[in-house]
Amino acid sequence: MRIRAFSSMVGPRALPVNGDVDRRRLEQMFTAHHEAVWRTLRRRGLSPEAAADATQQCFLIAAERLDDIRKGSERAFVLGTALRLASTAIRTDRRWQLEDNMDLRASPARADEIADRRRAVDLMDRVLSRLHPDLLEVFVLFEIEGLPTPEIAKMINIPVGTAASRLRRAREEFRTVVGRLERSLRREEER
Amino acid sequence: MNDPKRLVEQEGTDLEKLLLDAARRERPKSSLVPRMLAGLGLGVGLTQTAAPLAAAAKAGVGVWVSVGLIAAAGAGFVGARSLAVPAAPAPPVAAPAITPRETVPTALSDAKLRDEIRILDRARAALRMRSAHQALQELRQYFESHPRGMLEPEAAVLRIEALRENGDRVQAAAASREFLARHPDGPLADRVRRLAEK
Numbered sequence: 300m301r302i303r304a305f306s307s308m309v310g311p312r313a314l315p316v317n318g319d320v321d322r323r324r325l326e327q328m329f330t331a332h333h334e335a336v337w338r339t340l341r342r343r344g345l346s347p348e349a350a351a352d353a354t355q356q357c358f359l360i361a362a363e364r365l366d367d368i369r370k371g372s373e374r375a376f377v378l379g380t381a382l383r384l385a386s387t388a389i390r391t392d393r394r395w396q397l398e399d400n401m402d403l404r405a406s407p408a409r410a411d412e413i414a415d416r417r418r419a420v421d422l423m424d425r426v427l428s429r430l431h432p433d434l435l436e437v438f439v440l441f442e443i444e445g446l447p448t449p450e451i452a453k454m455i456n457i458p459v460g461t462a463a464s465r466l467r468r469a470r471e472e473f474r475t476v477v478g479r480l481e482r483s484l485r486r487e488e489e490r
Numbered sequence: 491m492n493d494p495k496r497l498v499e500q501e502g503t504d505l506e507k508l509l510l511d512a513a514r515r516e517r518p519k520s521s522l523v524p525r526m527l528a529g530l531g532l533g534v535g536l537t538q539t540a541a542p543l544a545a546a547a548k549a550g551v552g553v554w555v556s557v558g559l560i561a562a563a564g565a566g567f568v569g570a571r572s573l574a575v576p577a578a579p580a581p582p583v584a585a586p587a588i589t590p591r592e593t594v595p596t597a598l599s600d601a602k603l604r605d606e607i608r609i610l611d612r613a614r615a616a617l618r619m620r621s622a623h624q625a626l627q628e629l630r631q632y633f634e635s636h637p638r639g640m641l642e643p644e645a646a647v648l649r650i651e652a653l654r655e656n657g658d659r660v661q662a663a664a665a666s667r668e669f670l671a672r673h674p675d676g677p678l679a680d681r682v683r684r685l686a687e688k
Contacts, residue, residue, distance in 0.1 A: 329526075329527070334517055337517075347518060347522065354518070355529040419509055422509060424513075442498065480505070
Protein backbone atom coordinates (compact mmCIF):
# COMPACT_ATOMS: atom_id res chain seq x y z
CA MET A 300 0.00 0.00 0.00
CA ARG A 301 1.50 3.30 -1.04
CA ILE A 302 0.95 6.13 1.38
CA ARG A 303 1.41 9.54 -0.15
CA ALA A 304 2.21 12.39 2.22
CA PHE A 305 -0.52 14.99 2.43
CA SER A 306 2.05 17.69 1.79
CA SER A 307 1.99 16.53 -1.82
CA MET A 308 -1.47 18.02 -2.07
CA VAL A 309 -0.41 21.45 -0.98
CA GLY A 310 3.33 21.71 -1.15
CA PRO A 311 5.74 21.88 -4.03
CA ARG A 312 8.00 18.97 -3.24
CA ALA A 313 6.18 15.80 -4.19
CA LEU A 314 3.30 16.89 -6.35
CA PRO A 315 2.37 13.65 -8.10
CA VAL A 316 2.19 13.40 -11.87
CA ASN A 317 -1.57 13.01 -11.67
CA GLY A 318 -1.84 15.70 -8.99
CA ASP A 319 -4.65 17.61 -10.65
CA VAL A 320 -6.66 14.44 -11.10
CA ASP A 321 -6.22 13.52 -7.45
CA ARG A 322 -7.02 17.03 -6.37
CA ARG A 323 -10.23 17.06 -8.38
CA ARG A 324 -11.21 13.71 -6.94
CA LEU A 325 -10.60 14.95 -3.41
CA GLU A 326 -12.61 18.09 -4.16
CA GLN A 327 -15.47 15.99 -5.48
CA MET A 328 -15.35 13.76 -2.43
CA PHE A 329 -15.41 16.77 -0.14
CA THR A 330 -18.28 18.41 -2.00
CA ALA A 331 -20.38 15.27 -2.04
CA HIS A 332 -19.73 13.94 1.44
CA HIS A 333 -18.43 16.54 3.89
CA GLU A 334 -21.90 17.36 5.17
CA ALA A 335 -22.73 13.71 5.82
CA VAL A 336 -19.36 13.23 7.54
CA TRP A 337 -19.86 16.33 9.68
CA ARG A 338 -23.43 15.31 10.59
CA THR A 339 -22.37 11.79 11.49
CA LEU A 340 -19.69 13.18 13.78
CA ARG A 341 -22.23 15.54 15.32
CA ARG A 342 -24.61 12.66 16.01
CA ARG A 343 -21.76 10.87 17.75
CA GLY A 344 -21.60 13.76 20.20
CA LEU A 345 -19.04 16.21 18.82
CA SER A 346 -19.60 19.96 18.97
CA PRO A 347 -19.95 21.74 15.59
CA GLU A 348 -16.36 22.96 15.76
CA ALA A 349 -14.91 19.64 16.86
CA ALA A 350 -16.92 17.92 14.14
CA ALA A 351 -15.43 20.32 11.59
CA ASP A 352 -11.90 19.53 12.82
CA ALA A 353 -12.62 15.81 12.64
CA THR A 354 -14.15 16.21 9.17
CA GLN A 355 -10.97 17.90 8.04
CA GLN A 356 -8.93 15.09 9.58
CA CYS A 357 -11.12 12.59 7.80
CA PHE A 358 -10.42 14.13 4.39
CA LEU A 359 -6.72 14.48 5.21
CA ILE A 360 -6.69 10.72 5.70
CA ALA A 361 -8.63 10.29 2.46
CA ALA A 362 -6.03 12.44 0.66
CA GLU A 363 -3.24 10.25 1.93
CA ARG A 364 -4.99 7.07 0.92
CA LEU A 365 -6.58 8.26 -2.28
CA ASP A 366 -5.00 5.47 -4.31
CA ASP A 367 -6.49 2.87 -1.99
CA ILE A 368 -10.04 4.17 -2.24
CA ARG A 369 -11.91 2.34 -4.96
CA LYS A 370 -14.08 4.35 -7.31
CA GLY A 371 -17.61 4.27 -5.98
CA SER A 372 -16.64 3.53 -2.40
CA GLU A 373 -15.66 7.08 -1.45
CA ARG A 374 -18.70 7.59 0.78
CA ALA A 375 -18.08 4.33 2.61
CA PHE A 376 -14.44 5.28 3.15
CA VAL A 377 -15.00 8.75 4.55
CA LEU A 378 -17.98 7.80 6.71
CA GLY A 379 -16.18 4.73 8.02
CA THR A 380 -13.16 6.89 8.83
CA ALA A 381 -15.44 9.41 10.52
CA LEU A 382 -16.91 6.74 12.77
CA ARG A 383 -13.45 5.62 13.82
CA LEU A 384 -12.34 9.19 14.46
CA ALA A 385 -15.48 9.82 16.48
CA SER A 386 -14.66 6.97 18.83
CA THR A 387 -11.48 8.80 19.77
CA ALA A 388 -12.79 12.32 19.62
CA ILE A 389 -15.82 11.86 21.84
CA ARG A 390 -13.59 10.97 24.73
CA THR A 391 -12.37 14.56 24.80
CA ASP A 392 -15.38 16.43 23.48
CA ARG A 393 -18.56 15.20 25.04
CA ARG A 394 -21.42 17.63 24.96
CA TRP A 395 -23.63 15.71 27.29
CA GLN A 396 -23.57 13.11 29.97
CA LEU A 397 -25.11 9.74 29.42
CA GLU A 398 -26.54 9.13 32.86
CA ASP A 399 -29.83 7.28 32.86
CA ASN A 400 -31.50 9.95 34.92
CA MET A 401 -30.65 12.72 32.47
CA ASP A 402 -33.59 15.05 31.93
CA LEU A 403 -34.48 14.81 28.28
CA ARG A 404 -36.33 18.08 28.53
CA ALA A 405 -33.41 19.94 30.06
CA SER A 406 -33.08 22.28 27.09
CA PRO A 407 -36.46 22.63 25.35
CA ALA A 408 -39.24 22.61 27.90
CA ARG A 409 -42.33 23.07 25.73
CA ALA A 410 -43.54 21.39 22.57
CA ASP A 411 -43.82 24.66 20.67
CA GLU A 412 -40.20 25.44 21.42
CA ILE A 413 -39.10 22.20 19.81
CA ALA A 414 -40.21 23.61 16.48
CA ASP A 415 -37.06 25.64 16.61
CA ARG A 416 -34.61 23.62 14.55
CA ARG A 417 -31.61 24.06 16.77
CA ARG A 418 -33.51 22.96 19.79
CA ALA A 419 -34.85 20.01 17.84
CA VAL A 420 -31.33 18.96 16.90
CA ASP A 421 -30.23 19.32 20.50
CA LEU A 422 -33.17 17.25 21.65
CA MET A 423 -32.46 14.65 18.97
CA ASP A 424 -28.91 14.30 20.22
CA ARG A 425 -30.15 13.85 23.74
CA VAL A 426 -32.45 11.11 22.55
CA LEU A 427 -29.67 9.47 20.56
CA SER A 428 -27.35 9.60 23.54
CA ARG A 429 -29.61 6.98 25.12
CA LEU A 430 -28.77 4.48 22.38
CA HIS A 431 -25.87 2.08 22.63
CA PRO A 432 -23.03 3.30 20.34
CA ASP A 433 -23.25 0.17 18.16
CA LEU A 434 -26.96 0.75 17.60
CA LEU A 435 -26.48 4.49 17.21
CA GLU A 436 -24.06 4.07 14.29
CA VAL A 437 -26.47 1.95 12.29
CA PHE A 438 -29.45 4.13 13.16
CA VAL A 439 -27.75 7.38 12.13
CA LEU A 440 -26.42 5.99 8.87
CA PHE A 441 -29.78 4.48 7.93
CA GLU A 442 -32.33 6.98 9.23
CA ILE A 443 -30.41 10.24 8.85
CA GLU A 444 -27.89 9.63 6.07
CA GLY A 445 -30.14 7.33 4.07
CA LEU A 446 -27.64 4.50 3.52
CA PRO A 447 -28.91 0.97 2.81
CA THR A 448 -28.10 -1.69 5.39
CA PRO A 449 -25.75 -3.70 3.10
CA GLU A 450 -23.56 -0.60 2.68
CA ILE A 451 -23.66 0.08 6.42
CA ALA A 452 -22.71 -3.52 7.15
CA LYS A 453 -19.73 -3.29 4.82
CA MET A 454 -18.70 0.05 6.27
CA ILE A 455 -18.54 -1.13 9.87
CA ASN A 456 -17.47 -4.64 9.00
CA ILE A 457 -20.43 -6.62 10.31
CA PRO A 458 -22.74 -9.15 8.59
CA VAL A 459 -25.79 -7.68 6.86
CA GLY A 460 -28.07 -9.64 9.21
CA THR A 461 -26.35 -8.06 12.21
CA ALA A 462 -26.79 -4.60 10.71
CA ALA A 463 -30.50 -5.29 10.16
CA SER A 464 -30.84 -6.59 13.69
CA ARG A 465 -29.06 -3.55 15.16
CA LEU A 466 -31.27 -1.27 13.11
CA ARG A 467 -34.40 -2.98 14.40
CA ARG A 468 -33.25 -2.68 18.02
CA ALA A 469 -32.09 0.90 17.50
CA ARG A 470 -35.48 1.88 16.09
CA GLU A 471 -37.26 0.22 19.00
CA GLU A 472 -35.10 2.09 21.50
CA PHE A 473 -35.42 5.36 19.63
CA ARG A 474 -39.19 5.08 19.42
CA THR A 475 -39.44 4.14 23.08
CA VAL A 476 -37.44 7.18 24.18
CA VAL A 477 -39.28 9.56 21.85
CA GLY A 478 -42.61 8.08 22.96
CA ARG A 479 -41.76 8.80 26.59
CA LEU A 480 -40.74 12.29 25.64
CA GLU A 481 -43.92 12.87 23.66
CA ARG A 482 -46.13 11.76 26.56
CA SER A 483 -44.17 13.99 28.87
CA LEU A 484 -44.61 16.96 26.54
CA ARG A 485 -48.33 16.36 26.22
CA ARG A 486 -48.70 16.23 29.99
CA GLU A 487 -46.78 19.48 30.15
CA GLU A 488 -49.14 21.10 27.67
CA GLU A 489 -52.25 19.91 29.49
CA ARG A 490 -51.22 21.62 32.69
CA MET B 491 -33.07 -8.50 2.19
CA ASN B 492 -35.31 -5.48 1.84
CA ASP B 493 -34.72 -2.50 4.07
CA PRO B 494 -37.69 -1.15 6.00
CA LYS B 495 -39.09 2.26 5.11
CA ARG B 496 -37.31 5.04 6.92
CA LEU B 497 -39.19 6.53 9.85
CA VAL B 498 -39.09 9.99 8.31
CA GLU B 499 -40.71 8.69 5.12
CA GLN B 500 -43.60 6.72 6.48
CA GLU B 501 -43.82 5.01 9.82
CA GLY B 502 -42.65 7.61 12.28
CA THR B 503 -44.80 9.67 14.59
CA ASP B 504 -44.90 13.44 14.14
CA LEU B 505 -42.31 14.00 16.86
CA GLU B 506 -40.03 11.27 15.51
CA LYS B 507 -40.21 12.82 12.05
CA LEU B 508 -39.62 16.29 13.41
CA LEU B 509 -36.46 15.22 15.24
CA LEU B 510 -35.15 13.16 12.34
CA ASP B 511 -35.90 15.92 9.88
CA ALA B 512 -34.01 18.46 11.99
CA ALA B 513 -31.01 16.14 12.21
CA ARG B 514 -31.07 15.44 8.46
CA ARG B 515 -31.13 19.14 7.64
CA GLU B 516 -28.29 20.15 9.92
CA ARG B 517 -25.31 21.54 8.03
CA PRO B 518 -21.97 22.95 9.21
CA LYS B 519 -22.28 26.71 9.46
CA SER B 520 -20.77 28.49 6.52
CA SER B 521 -17.78 29.85 8.43
CA LEU B 522 -16.59 26.32 9.22
CA VAL B 523 -16.40 25.23 5.59
CA PRO B 524 -13.66 27.62 4.38
CA ARG B 525 -11.61 26.57 7.36
CA MET B 526 -11.95 22.90 6.46
CA LEU B 527 -11.11 23.67 2.83
CA ALA B 528 -8.07 25.72 3.76
CA GLY B 529 -6.81 22.93 5.98
CA LEU B 530 -7.09 20.58 3.04
CA GLY B 531 -5.34 22.96 0.67
CA LEU B 532 -8.51 23.25 -1.39
CA GLY B 533 -9.30 26.89 -0.72
CA VAL B 534 -8.42 28.42 -4.08
CA GLY B 535 -11.86 28.00 -5.55
CA LEU B 536 -13.41 29.75 -2.60
CA THR B 537 -11.38 32.88 -3.10
CA GLN B 538 -12.06 32.91 -6.81
CA THR B 539 -15.79 32.60 -6.34
CA ALA B 540 -16.12 34.95 -3.38
CA ALA B 541 -17.09 38.03 -5.41
CA PRO B 542 -19.99 36.53 -7.36
CA LEU B 543 -21.15 34.82 -4.22
CA ALA B 544 -21.21 38.06 -2.31
CA ALA B 545 -23.24 39.58 -5.14
CA ALA B 546 -25.65 36.67 -5.01
CA ALA B 547 -25.93 37.08 -1.26
CA LYS B 548 -26.79 40.75 -1.70
CA ALA B 549 -29.49 39.71 -4.13
CA GLY B 550 -31.05 37.71 -1.34
CA VAL B 551 -29.99 34.29 -2.48
CA GLY B 552 -28.29 32.25 0.20
CA VAL B 553 -25.25 30.54 -1.15
CA TRP B 554 -22.57 28.34 0.19
CA VAL B 555 -19.23 27.56 -1.32
CA SER B 556 -17.48 24.30 -1.58
CA VAL B 557 -14.31 23.68 -3.56
CA GLY B 558 -15.09 26.18 -6.25
CA LEU B 559 -18.56 24.82 -6.72
CA ILE B 560 -21.70 26.41 -5.43
CA ALA B 561 -23.60 24.10 -3.16
CA ALA B 562 -26.72 24.72 -1.19
CA ALA B 563 -26.71 25.09 2.50
CA GLY B 564 -30.10 23.46 2.60
CA ALA B 565 -33.43 25.09 3.03
CA GLY B 566 -34.03 26.69 6.38
CA PHE B 567 -36.22 24.77 8.71
CA VAL B 568 -39.77 26.04 8.60
CA GLY B 569 -40.57 26.00 12.23
CA ALA B 570 -44.28 25.73 12.72
CA ARG B 571 -45.30 26.18 16.30
CA SER B 572 -46.73 22.72 16.45
CA LEU B 573 -45.44 19.26 15.85
CA ALA B 574 -46.43 19.41 12.20
CA VAL B 575 -43.73 18.01 9.96
CA PRO B 576 -42.71 19.30 6.54
CA ALA B 577 -42.47 16.91 3.63
CA ALA B 578 -39.50 14.61 3.99
CA PRO B 579 -36.46 15.85 2.07
CA ALA B 580 -34.55 13.76 -0.40
CA PRO B 581 -31.78 11.73 1.21
CA PRO B 582 -29.03 14.27 1.94
CA VAL B 583 -26.28 12.52 0.02
CA ALA B 584 -25.32 15.32 -2.34
CA ALA B 585 -26.12 18.99 -2.05
CA PRO B 586 -28.39 20.50 -4.70
CA ALA B 587 -27.06 23.25 -6.94
CA ILE B 588 -28.54 26.28 -5.24
CA THR B 589 -31.33 26.83 -2.78
CA PRO B 590 -33.00 29.98 -1.53
CA ARG B 591 -32.29 30.59 2.10
CA GLU B 592 -33.67 32.93 4.70
CA THR B 593 -30.42 34.40 5.92
CA VAL B 594 -27.14 35.34 4.31
CA PRO B 595 -24.28 33.22 5.63
CA THR B 596 -22.08 35.34 7.81
CA ALA B 597 -18.83 34.05 6.33
CA LEU B 598 -19.63 35.56 2.95
CA SER B 599 -19.84 39.00 4.44
CA ASP B 600 -16.77 38.38 6.52
CA ALA B 601 -14.10 40.30 4.63
CA LYS B 602 -11.55 39.35 7.23
CA LEU B 603 -11.91 35.65 6.62
CA ARG B 604 -11.87 36.14 2.87
CA ASP B 605 -8.65 38.12 3.23
CA GLU B 606 -7.11 35.35 5.32
CA ILE B 607 -7.97 32.80 2.67
CA ARG B 608 -6.70 35.02 -0.12
CA ILE B 609 -3.30 35.48 1.53
CA LEU B 610 -2.95 31.78 2.26
CA ASP B 611 -3.91 30.97 -1.32
CA ARG B 612 -1.10 33.26 -2.51
CA ALA B 613 1.36 31.66 -0.11
CA ARG B 614 0.32 28.20 -1.25
CA ALA B 615 0.62 29.20 -4.90
CA ALA B 616 4.10 30.59 -4.26
CA LEU B 617 5.09 27.29 -2.64
CA ARG B 618 3.85 25.39 -5.65
CA MET B 619 6.05 27.58 -7.79
CA ARG B 620 8.92 26.71 -5.43
CA SER B 621 9.18 30.34 -4.43
CA ALA B 622 9.67 29.83 -0.72
CA HIS B 623 10.86 33.40 -0.24
CA GLN B 624 7.64 34.78 -1.75
CA ALA B 625 5.56 32.34 0.33
CA LEU B 626 7.28 33.49 3.52
CA GLN B 627 6.60 37.11 2.60
CA GLU B 628 2.91 36.32 2.12
CA LEU B 629 2.81 34.50 5.43
CA ARG B 630 4.54 37.38 7.18
CA GLN B 631 1.79 39.59 5.85
CA TYR B 632 -0.79 37.08 7.07
CA PHE B 633 0.52 37.06 10.64
CA GLU B 634 0.83 40.85 10.71
CA SER B 635 -2.67 41.40 9.31
CA HIS B 636 -4.36 38.62 11.26
CA PRO B 637 -2.61 38.08 14.60
CA ARG B 638 -5.60 36.06 15.80
CA GLY B 639 -6.65 34.67 12.46
CA MET B 640 -9.16 31.86 12.09
CA LEU B 641 -6.75 30.03 9.83
CA GLU B 642 -3.70 30.49 12.01
CA PRO B 643 -2.95 26.73 12.23
CA GLU B 644 -3.06 26.37 8.45
CA ALA B 645 -0.80 29.44 8.08
CA ALA B 646 1.63 28.05 10.62
CA VAL B 647 1.90 24.75 8.74
CA LEU B 648 2.45 26.55 5.45
CA ARG B 649 5.22 28.55 7.13
CA ILE B 650 6.89 25.34 8.27
CA GLU B 651 6.76 24.02 4.72
CA ALA B 652 8.08 27.29 3.33
CA LEU B 653 10.94 27.36 5.82
CA ARG B 654 11.89 23.81 4.84
CA GLU B 655 11.68 24.66 1.17
CA ASN B 656 13.90 27.66 1.87
CA GLY B 657 16.47 25.35 3.41
CA ASP B 658 16.03 26.76 6.88
CA ARG B 659 15.72 23.48 8.72
CA VAL B 660 16.53 24.87 12.17
CA GLN B 661 13.76 27.45 12.06
CA ALA B 662 11.40 24.91 10.53
CA ALA B 663 12.09 22.48 13.37
CA ALA B 664 11.54 25.21 15.96
CA ALA B 665 8.30 26.24 14.28
CA SER B 666 7.17 22.60 14.22
CA ARG B 667 7.86 22.18 17.93
CA GLU B 668 6.00 25.39 18.69
CA PHE B 669 3.06 24.28 16.54
CA LEU B 670 2.83 20.88 18.21
CA ALA B 671 3.01 22.49 21.64
CA ARG B 672 0.02 24.68 20.76
CA HIS B 673 -1.96 22.13 18.73
CA PRO B 674 -0.90 18.68 19.93
CA ASP B 675 -4.21 17.06 18.98
CA GLY B 676 -5.28 19.31 16.12
CA PRO B 677 -6.12 17.92 12.71
CA LEU B 678 -2.83 19.19 11.27
CA ALA B 679 -0.61 17.81 14.02
CA ASP B 680 0.10 14.51 12.25
CA ARG B 681 1.07 16.36 9.11
CA VAL B 682 3.55 18.50 11.03
CA ARG B 683 4.99 15.42 12.74
CA ARG B 684 5.49 13.76 9.37
CA LEU B 685 7.16 16.88 8.01
CA ALA B 686 9.45 16.91 11.01
CA GLU B 687 10.45 13.30 10.39
CA LYS B 688 11.54 13.91 6.81
